[in-house]
Amino acid sequence: MLEVTDLGKDFGGLQAIDSVSFTLRKNTITGLIGPNGAGKTTLFNTIAGVYKPTRGSIAFNGEAIGGLSPHRIFHKGLVRTFQIPRPFPDMSVLENLMVVPARQYGERFWNNWFRRGRVRQQEQDIHDKARETLKFLNLERVTHEQAKNLSGGQQKLVEIGRALMADPQLILLDEPGAGVNPSLLAEIIDRIRELHEKGITFLLIEHNMDMVMNLCDPILVMANGRLLMEGNAETVRTDPRVLDAYLGGSPDE
Numbered sequence: 710m711l712e713v714t715d716l717g718k719d720f721g722g723l724q725a726i727d728s729v730s731f732t733l734r735k736n737t738i739t740g741l742i743g744p745n746g747a748g749k750t751t752l753f754n755t756i757a758g759v760y761k762p763t764r765g766s767i768a769f770n771g772e773a774i775g776g777l778s779p780h781r782i783f784h785k786g787l788v789r790t791f792q793i794p795r796p797f798p799d800m801s802v803l804e805n806l807m808v809v810p811a812r813q814y815g816e817r818f819w820n821n822w823f824r825r826g827r828v829r830q831q832e833q834d835i836h837d838k839a840r841e842t843l844k845f846l847n848l849e850r851v852t853h854e855q856a857k858n859l860s861g862g863q864q865k866l867v868e869i870g871r872a873l874m875a876d877p878q879l880i881l882l883d884e885p886g887a888g889v890n891p892s893l894l895a896e897i898i899d900r901i902r903e904l905h906e907k908g909i910t911f912l913l914i915e916h917n918m919d920m921v922m923n924l925c926d927p928i929l930v931m932a933n934g935r936l937l938m939e940g941n942a943e944t945v946r947t948d949p950r951v952l953d954a955y956l957g958g959s960p961d962e
């Protein structure tokens with residue numbers, strides 16, 4: 710589904726990512742781990758179009774997407790949670806889902822005049838879809854709550870909900886487990902599994918090793934801008950290069 714070849718991204722003289730190549734198979738949950746500063750976020754941003762690659766290529770479903778705008782990549786079904794504007798704290802949870810940019814007819818000025826029925830129908834469809842999504846995520850009870858009043862874990866679920874509103878094929882999830890209490894973490898893991906069973910592919914950055922080992926196969930390990938290795942939980946856990954990368958990195962890793 711995603712083919713990254715010899716990808717490089719420089720910031721001035723710093724090679725934040727260097728000669729990274731990997732293939733994501735459709736309908737997998739792939740983990741991306743590595744010590745602080747390894748280049749994980751830069752890789753996400755380069756795939757999602759936030760940064761233009763300095764070198765190399767990225768293909769999504771066989772189509773070259775390297776250097777396209779985030780907006781165009783988003784509409785191809787490759788969604789980075791971060792690409793969706795961050796939740797509006799004073800808006801309700803329902804509204805936060807409804808504002809995710811789907812191709813909304815109502816956004817075009819002329820459509821409001823000439824296609825009123827169609828616009829109204831689309832608004833109704835978006836509303837129904839948002840309600841369904843909140844039900845799936847067990848967030849119905851906070852439908853009308855302001856987003857700012859949710860717990861960290863609930864906010865992560867809303868982020869997933871917002872990604873789902875875009876009908877994604879591939880979701881790049883940035884630390885879905887960060888700042889989440891254990892019971893909601895189990896719920897987030899279950900929802901990711903269910904979405905995976907429905908056919909959505911995931912690539913996720915995560916520092917919570919239990920979550921990664923439990924959920925992801927394969928796991929990509931980055932260090933110093935490079936891909937160190939790829940393997941299943943057992944291989945990654947026992948590879949001395951991975952231990953070295955972490956011990957050589959920040960002491961609190």
Ligand SMILES: Nc1ncnc2c1ncn2[C@@H]1O[C@H](COP(=O)(O)OP(=O)(O)OP(=O)(O)O)[C@@H](O)[C@H]1O
Binds near residue numbers: 744745747749750751
């Ligand atoms: N916009 C930028 N300008 C300059 N340097 C950057 C920029 N973004 C990242 N870097 C540098 O690129 C390197 C990789 O950073 P990146 O944030 O991708 O790592 P990471 O693996 O996501 O780390 P973390 O786990 O701490 O989020 C770091 O040395 C970082 O300082």
